[in-house]
Amino acid sequence: MTLFSDLPGDEGLPGPRRRLAMIALTTATAMTVLDGSMLNVALPQIARALDAPAGGALWVANAYLLAVAMTLAIFAALAERLGYRRLFAGGLAVFTLASLGCALSSSLAMLTALRVLQGIGGAACLSIGPAILRTIFPNRLLGRILGLNALLVAASTAVGPTLGGALLSWLGWPWLFAINVPLGAIALALGRAVPDNPQPASARFDSAGAVLSAAAMGAFIMAADACAHLGTADRARQALVIYGSIAVAAGWAFVWRQRRAAAPLVPLDMFASRRFSMAALTSVASFVGQGITFVALPFLFQTVYGDSALHSALLFTPWPIGIMLAAPHAGRLADRYPAAILSSIGLALLAAGLLSLALLPMEAQAWDIAWRNLLCGIGFGFFQSPNNREMLSNVARARSGAASGILAIMRTFGQCCGTAVVGIVLSTFDRDLGGGAAGMHAIRLCLAIAVASTVMALCISVGRIRHARA
Structure with a gap:
């Protein structure tokens, strides 16, 4: 039985239309993921081409992340009111046209x-x-398709640096953005098959909640960025205090608003479901661990081991390969077995992999690094698909948009927390950071915190198993 075969009583779209909608969505997902993973290798060339300082070029990457983080909750709420098809088509059109503008940029x-x-x-x-x-x-295929979606994201992440390097060598940096134009046109043409949500909400939009959400997430991203410069910039501490205070104040006000709004931007009553709330907490803790590792490993490879940026990217490649190997199988199993058990197995593997990375010797061979990263990727891939299924399947279909937005917010929040942790640790060791024992100690401390965060996620996930049995 294939993904596009119909059975009596199936929810969702009929098989032929299901295929077209799936192609449109996977194309859009691949574009957005590739755009981020390809760009980092091009920042030095962009800085030279536009006669800009290297620090300024970093904002080419940071501006995208900031815009995404500040608007995720807003668009998740708008989807409940405008409809999935309209929001998907509008967002894809903006992304495609902006990509064309990026390719033609002169400053x-x-x-x-x-x-x-x-x-x-x-x-x-x-x-x-x-x-x-x-x-x-239909629900009987939800785990499998979420696993394939994780496979797509991992594959795009793994291929991105190589594809970006090839485009840079052959055609130049504008083509990193221009490649999105034909892909976006194809996705827009097929996007007519994307369905609308079953019962669009008719309530007024929570404008105050939208402003508070954007302020909280934006300030939190800026505070995380300030953490990365605590040891090198005199104004970083001041920026951390300012942005951190804004993030805390706006976050508290946002929660206060959501508890009292007639039509809240993020319906907090979804967290009344113990299975949903525990899956969300598990997601945050796991992404903190992953975020720490994604930032710490490049410092380990390039600063401590002295590898080039290209070699560092190759050393990291086994991680997304591990996700590609595990996620589809985990998603398929999640349609038959309890997601909490599968997620706990994945988190245990991820914690073991992170611990093995923290115990890397001062002079490690490539194969020794590769198997540890592969184990981490397999663990994360085995965790993510079942956990996402647990979150989505524990809310009504009409509230899938809100659940999807919460899932994305948890991912972004966790990764930013991980970035902030690495920034604080590395800034503490900034004067001694280098290829010696002090640099290795700093990276090991970061990875130890990543292990602790993942073990916390594992404990929460095991708690779900006990709750289900009770």
Whole structure:
């Protein structure tokens, strides 16, 4: 039985239309993921081409992340009111046109502004991706399709640096953005098959909640960025205090608003479901561990081991390969077995892999690094698909958009927390950071915190098993 075969009583779309909608969604997802993973290798060339400082070029990447983080919750709420198809098509159109503008940019300011637009369009697509998948496919296939979606994201992440390097060598940096134009046109043409949500909400939009959400997430991203410069910039501590205070105040006000609003931006009553709330907490803790590792490993490879950026990327490749190997199987198993058990197995493997990375010797061979990263990827792939299924399947179909937005927010929040942790640790060791024992100690401390965060996620996940049995 294939993904596009129909059975009596199936929810979702009929097989032929299901296929078209799936192609549109996977194309849009691949575009948004590739855009981020390809760009980092191009920042030095972009800085030279636009006669801009290297620090300024970093905002070409940061502007996109900031725009996505600030608008995820907003678009998840709008999806409940505008409909999935309209929001998906609008976000994809903005992303595609902004990509064309990025390719034609003649200054750093112009490119950065268009990257903000790209992020807004990308957030509109990413915030409702899992919700659209749940609307397209019947519940009996939800785990399998979420596993394939994780496979797509991992493959795009793994291929991104290589594809970006090839485009840079052959055609130049504008083509990193221009490649999105034909892909976006194809996805837009097929996007007519994307369904609308079953029961669009008619309540008024929570404008105050939207402002508070954007302020909280934006300030939190800026505070995390300030953490990365605590040891090198005198103004970083001041920035951390300012942005951290804004993030805490706006976050508290946002929660206060959501508890009292008639039509809240993020319905907090979904967390009344113990299975949903525990899956969300598990997701945050696991992404903190992953976020720490994704930032710490490049420092380990390049600063401590002295590898080049290209070699570092190759050393990291086994991680997404592990996700590609595990996620589809985990998703398929999640349709038959309890997601909490599968997620706990994945987290145990991830914790073991992170611990093995923390115990890397001062001079490690490539194969020794590769198997540890592969184990981490297999563990994370085995965790993510079942856990996402647990979150989506424990809310009504009409609220899939809100659940999808919460899932994306948890991922972004966790990764930013991980970045902040690495920034604080590395800034503490900044004067001694290098290829010696002090640098290795700093990286090991980061990875030890990643292990602790993952073990915390494992404990929460095991608690779900006990709750289900009770």
